[in-house]
Amino acid sequence: MIGKKFKFFRKPEATEEERTPPGQYLTKGFPVLTYGETPHITQEEWQLRFWGKVAEKTFTWSDFMSLPQDEFTIDFHCVTRWSKLDVKWTGIKVPHLISQIELQPGVTHVMFHCYGGYTTNLTLEEFNREDNFFAHTLFGDPLPDEHGGPMRLVIPHLYAWKSAKWIKEIQFLDREELGFWERNGYHKRGEPWAEERYSF
Ligand SMILES: Nc1nc2c(c(=O)[nH]1)N[C@H]1C(S)=C(S)[C@@H](COP(=O)(O)O)O[C@H]1N2
Ligand SMILES: [Mo]
Numbered sequence: 001m002i003g004k005k006f007k008f009f010r011k012p013e014a015t016e017e018e019r020t021p022p023g024q025y026l027t028k029g030f031p032v033l034t035y036g037e038t039p040h041i042t043q044e045e046w047q048l049r050f051w052g053k054v055a056e057k058t059f060t061w062s063d064f065m066s067l068p069q070d071e072f073t074i075d076f077h078c079v080t081r082w083s084k085l086d087v088k089w090t091g092i093k094v095p096h097l098i099s100q101i102e103l104q105p106g107v108t109h110v111m112f113h114c115y116g117g118y119t120t121n122l123t124l125e126e127f128n129r130e131d132n133f134f135a136h137t138l139f140g141d142p143l144p145d146e147h148g149g150p151m152r153l154v155i156p157h158l159y160a161w162k163s164a165k166w167i168k169e170i171q172f173l174d175r176e177e178l179g180f181w182e183r184n185g186y187h188k189r190g191e192p193w194a195e196e197r198y199s200f
Contacts, residue, residue: 021192024083039115052172055102074156077192090137113169120179159190
């Protein structure tokens with residue numbers, strides 16, 4: 001069992017310092033960062049609609065729960081300079097979801113629309129990654145409203161403003177459009193290790 005044997009030889013756990021991007025400070029709590037009011041959406045009310053350059057489709061809560069579920073432990077970095085290490089979630093990997101829908105040829109970008117009106121954008125490539133997921137459970141409990149319950153997106157490799165809470169619609173595009181913070185001075189991509197914070 002080569003797989004097992006390798007466990008004994010793995011490198012030491014990276015220190016917290018090495019896992020903290022430049023200009024970030026660690027927090028033990030889990031701050032809430034929301035622009036505007038917190039929406040209150042039940043699992044029964046929640047739906048996720050796909051539109052734009054895709055065969056239009058709407059998923060209900062039970063449609064979503066029937067997709068493969070995984071557990072994730074990720075570090076979460078907010079551009080306002082707090083980072084929280086080892087956040088534990090349960091949810092659905094983005095590629096599992098993408099395999100359920102039919103994109104039209106030429107899709108290059110994606111726009112996320114949330115209950116409450118927030119938007120944020122990604123390229124299709126930055127979105128359709130194995131490490132991105134839709135999350136409904138946080139540290140073993142149903143995702144609280146203030147953290148985006150019942151369902152949010154988590155994009156661990158980019159600043160947390162890309163991790164859309166209360167996800168409601170995903171729009172597929174053949175050109176770049178900018179979301180709320182991206183129109184208001186944040187960087188288009190937002191990679192924490194490169195400190196892609198602002199667009200000026
Ligand atoms: N719908 C929505 N999603 C959002 C936001 C928001 O205001 N509305 N804020 C973003 C920002 S700036 C951050 S840092 C994270 C914070 O997630 P948290 O409140 O669970 O810590 O959510 C992101 N997703
Ligand atoms: Mo943020």
